[in-house]
Structure formats: structure tokens, C-alpha cells
Amino acid sequence: MSARRAFDELLEGTLIPAFCSDPARRMNASGFVARSNTLSESDAADFLRAWQAGLPVHQGRGQYLVGAATVREQFFTSGSKGPAERSFTLWLEPIITVGAIGRLHFDHGWPIGCLSAQSADWAFDVVATLDRKRAIIAGEVKKTRKEIDDLIFYMKQYSAEPGAIDSMSGKIRNGYKKVVSLRKLRAPVLWLVGPDQYEHVFEVAYSRDGMMEFIPTLPLALAFKLDGAAPNTDV
Incomplete structure (x- = not known):
């Protein structure tokens, strides 16, 4: 299976449901704008490696701490607050950020406790x-x-x-x-x-x-x- 396909499965099975789990957001999976998912194969592979190693730690509501960070990352941006059901899109920068931290850890030898997002x-x-x-x-x-x-x-x-x-x-x-x-x-x-x-x-x-x-x-x-x-x- 390609990294991009594996990422899409993770997106649909885990990341989107976690983000939509907060009722205050007024979102469900049908509101995801699929065309926003333009992640490359290599970026998907980098993210998956970090994800499978448990580097992003879920804090609830689809928000994650990565490494020694105190600022929570989320992987989607929200649409207008007006509609009853809000749309949301994939936020590429945090996805690439998690992959980049994974590269520093796995490829360049940095202890995860020395790394943080933000x-x-x-x-x-x-x-x-x-x-x-x-x-x-x-x-x-x-x-x-x-x-x-x-x-x-x-x-x-x-x-x-x-x-x-x-x-x-x-x-x-x-x-x-x-x-x-x-x-x-x-x-x-x-x-x-x-x-x-x-x-x-x-x-x-x-x-x-x-x-x-x-x-x-x-x-x-x-x-x-x-x-x-x-x-x-x-x-």
C-alpha cells in the first residue's frame, strides 16, 4: 500500500473522527473538503512514520502534543461559523511539521524530548x-x-x-x-x-x-x- 493511501485511511478512520468528536465544533465527516488533501507521497510517509511511533500524542478533540511541545497541534482548519454544519479542510503545515520532527528523530538522531512543535x-x-x-x-x-x-x-x-x-x-x-x-x-x-x-x-x-x-x-x-x-x- 502506498503511503498516501495509508494516510487517507488514517485520515478517514482516525483523524477526521477525532476532530469532529467535539460537538461544539458542529462538524461531521461529511463536511471535510476532500480536495484540500494534496499531501505528497513523501510527506504522507514522513507523517505516518512519526504517527506509528506515537510521536503525536492525542490530547482530545483532535489536538496533539508533539515531543516537548506545550502548544497543541491540530490537522484541520475550519470553515465559516455560520452554517449549521461547518466545513473543514486539511491543514498541510502541521502535517508536514509532524513529519519533519519525525525526520529529526529517526534520520538525524535527536531524542524526542529535545524536539517540539512551535x-x-x-x-x-x-x-x-x-x-x-x-x-x-x-x-x-x-x-x-x-x-x-x-x-x-x-x-x-x-x-x-x-x-x-x-x-x-x-x-x-x-x-x-x-x-x-x-x-x-x-x-x-x-x-x-x-x-x-x-x-x-x-x-x-x-x-x-x-x-x-x-x-x-x-x-x-x-x-x-x-x-x-x-x-x-x-x-
């Missing part, structure tokens, strides 16, 4: 830490390749402007917020993950005046090491 300031979707406090990897997930490419463009722009003021909106502001958060986290590795394992890995060099440089590197930089995944370089 940073404390909500700026990043994936964080890998040592000692539960020192951020090593800051990861962000987007549902399209273009969104990843746009994020890289704007993060590079604002990483060279320590004094930039938050007066923008949309994807521009999103890039700005990531840079502001990264300056606080000082994570040495930035991991940007799109659909179908489209990804970019950067080592981050920090200067004393607040500027940053993103240096493209190989996925080997994501590997777990007790002394950190990459040097936290000051320039």
Missing part, C-alpha cells in the same frame, strides 16, 4: 534544543515551494537590517518576525521545510551589531550532537 514566541514551527533551553535548530514549515523561497528572500533582507521596524504585513512581516525571533534564539541552524521534502538548511552566523548571515549547508548539519548541531558563529 517555538515559545510562535515564530517557528519546529525547534530542537539541548538541555530544554539552548536552541540548536529553528525550523519553519510552508505549504508551497514559493512560500519557502519568499521567506528566504525576506529573511535575508531583514537579517542585514538590525534596526528595521515592524511596519509591514503579510509574507514580508513573516520574514521580519522570523529574523527577530532568530536573533533571540541564536540557533546555529535554520531549517526551512516545504512540501515533498523541498528544504533549505543554513548555518547562521551572528554579528555583534545584530546582523546575520545565512550560509547554505548540507542536511548533515541537522544531526544531533551533544555540543550542538553546528558552530554558533559570531562574525
Whole structure:
């Protein structure tokens, strides 16, 4: 059986019923918008591996904690509150996020207790830490390749402007917020993950005046090491 078919069975048999179990949502399975399920084969495989290992822990109402996270993830977004029976769609980013955390755990050796979905300031979707406090990897997930490419463009722009003021909106502001958060986290590795394992890995060099440089590197930089995944370089 293909990973995508297995995911569809999990979706219909487990994920949708769990999400619809809360009567306050006024939803049932017939309200799911099937065309929203555009998950790729590789993303389905990554999610299933994490799911089968029990990495997402159900908290009720179709909400899950992943790793050391304190913020609950859900895999659907809701339609208008107006109709008696509300529609809902698959939310690709959390699905890819769970798969990405699984990859860090299974492929790169990170203990699950060092991994979490969502940073404390909500700026990043994936964080890998040592000692539960020192951020090593800051990861962000987007549902399209273009969104990843746009994020890289704007993060590079604002990483060279320590004094930039938050007066923008949309994807521009999103890039700005990531840079502001990264300056606080000082994570040495930035991991940007799109659909179908489209990804970019950067080592981050920090200067004393607040500027940053993103240096493209190989996925080997994501590997777990007790002394950190990459040097936290000051320039």
C-alpha cells in the first residue's frame, strides 16, 4: 500500500473522527473538503512514520502534543461559523511539521524530548534544543515551494537590517518576525521545510551589531550532537 493511501485511511478512520468528536465544533465527516488533501507521497510517509511511533500524542478533540511541545497541534482548519454544519479542510503545515520532527528523530538522531512543535514566541514551527533551553535548530514549515523561497528572500533582507521596524504585513512581516525571533534564539541552524521534502538548511552566523548571515549547508548539519548541531558563529 502506498503511503498516501495509508494516510487517507488514517485520515478517514482516525483523524477526521477525532476532530469532529467535539460537538461544539458542529462538524461531521461529511463536511471535510476532500480536495484540500494534496499531501505528497513523501510527506504522507514522513507523517505516518512519526504517527506509528506515537510521536503525536492525542490530547482530545483532535489536538496533539508533539515531543516537548506545550502548544497543541491540530490537522484541520475550519470553515465559516455560520452554517449549521461547518466545513473543514486539511491543514498541510502541521502535517508536514509532524513529519519533519519525525525526520529529526529517526534520520538525524535527536531524542524526542529535545524536539517540539512551535517555538515559545510562535515564530517557528519546529525547534530542537539541548538541555530544554539552548536552541540548536529553528525550523519553519510552508505549504508551497514559493512560500519557502519568499521567506528566504525576506529573511535575508531583514537579517542585514538590525534596526528595521515592524511596519509591514503579510509574507514580508513573516520574514521580519522570523529574523527577530532568530536573533533571540541564536540557533546555529535554520531549517526551512516545504512540501515533498523541498528544504533549505543554513548555518547562521551572528554579528555583534545584530546582523546575520545565512550560509547554505548540507542536511548533515541537522544531526544531533551533544555540543550542538553546528558552530554558533559570531562574525
